[in-house]
Amino acid sequence: MTMSTFIDGLDEIMTQFDAFLIDQYGVMHDGKTPYPGAVEAMSRLTAAGKIVIVLTNSGKRTGPNMARIEAIGFPRSSYSSLVSSGEVTWQGLRTGAFGEPFEAGCRVHIIGKQGDDYGLDGLDLIVVAEPESADFIVMAGSDCPRTSLDHYSNMLVAAAARHVPALCANPDRMMLTSEGPQPSSGAIAAVYETLGGRVTYVGKPFGAIYRHAAKSVGNDPARVLCIGDSLEHDVLGGESAGFKTALVRTGLLQDIDDATLRDMLAASSHKPTYVLPTLSLTSR
Numbered sequence: 229m230t231m232s233t234f235i236d237g238l239d240e241i242m243t244q245f246d247a248f249l250i251d252q253y254g255v256m257h258d259g260k261t262p263y264p265g266a267v268e269a270m271s272r273l274t275a276a277g278k279i280v281i282v283l284t285n286s287g288k289r290t291g292p293n294m295a296r297i298e299a300i301g302f303p304r305s306s307y308s309s310l311v312s313s314g315e316v317t318w319q320g321l322r323t324g325a326f327g328e329p330f331e332a333g334c335r336v337h338i339i340g341k342q343g344d345d346y347g348l349d350g351l352d353l354i355v356v357a358e359p360e361s362a363d364f365i366v367m368a369g370s371d372c373p374r375t376s377l378d379h380y381s382n383m384l385v386a387a388a389a390r391h392v393p394a395l396c397a398n399p400d401r402m403m404l405t406s407e408g409p410q411p412s413s414g415a416i417a418a419v420y421e422t423l424g425g426r427v428t429y430v431g432k433p434f435g436a437i438y439r440h441a442a443k444s445v446g447n448d449p450a451r452v453l454c455i456g457d458s459l460e461h462d463v464l465g466g467e468s469a470g471f472k473t474a475l476v477r478t479g480l481l482q483d484i485d486d487a488t489l490r491d492m493l494a495a496s497s498h499k500p501t502y503v504l505p506t507l508s509l510t511s512r
Contacts, residue, residue: 237509238508248280249281253479265506265509279444281311293310311440317397335362339365340368359384373407394427399432434465435468439469442469452471452472467498
């Protein structure tokens with residue numbers, strides 16, 4: 229059985245990799261401020277000639293995500309590019325990569341956080357208020373806890389009965405909020421599946437987002453490291469793409485003690501190559 233190697237910081241392994249695919253929420257920042265050492269680590273990696281790609285399960289497109297992390301404290305010079313599941317979703321809808329009926333010009337119902345713009349303009353989509361009236365549903369975000377999963381379930385019953393397919397642009401099951409972890413759009417997609425609805429997922433751990441990122445990381449997957457705080461998204465996705473992985477003990481894992489973490493790793497079929505305390509060059 230392959231065992232994970234526990235390290236204190238990225239300086240112990242950075243020479244082994246040419247590219248780093250780094251998760252955003254829970255790894256770079258907590259939604260408001262950078263984690264200690266994260267800005268320095270990314271800036272140093274970039275300055276050393278490494279390819280640093282922010283790889284995020286955000287239902288929003290690249291531009292808004294870049295603006296958000298810059299406002300949080302990550303200068304544009306600290307990373308090479310950003311790939312979001314929302315961007316991959318938009319590109320796939322534009323090109324018809326997901327097949328019918330996920331195409332420009334169709335009727336769509338968008339599920340997301342109240343007041344958020346998920347940038348689906350430029351696709352000639354007709355936005356409808358009722359999911360059962362749509363050609364397809366885009367699950368781009370979650371309004372939990374303001375909207376409960378029970379409410380989403382009741383809202384989607386008719387759409388599932390009509391076999392309206394859904395595109396989940398953010399497969400995360402949980403998200404970090406000011407009120408603690410809350411169900412994300414991946415949890416809404418899971419509810420829809422229990423109702424009999426069909427869901428196509430875009431983002432980690434599914435292949436499309438890694439194929440998009442792989443265009444920029446070179447030809448040797450063993451020289452690519454995926455860094456995240458989730459076994460079921462970051463580690464599984466990185467493994468499936470043929471990359472090495474690192475699990476960071478912030479975000480979803482910030483309250484997990486050593487014994488619990490080791491039990492989690494022992495029980496999981498997805499073993500990160502490395503485990504480190506934070507996204508930093510050295511332990512702090």
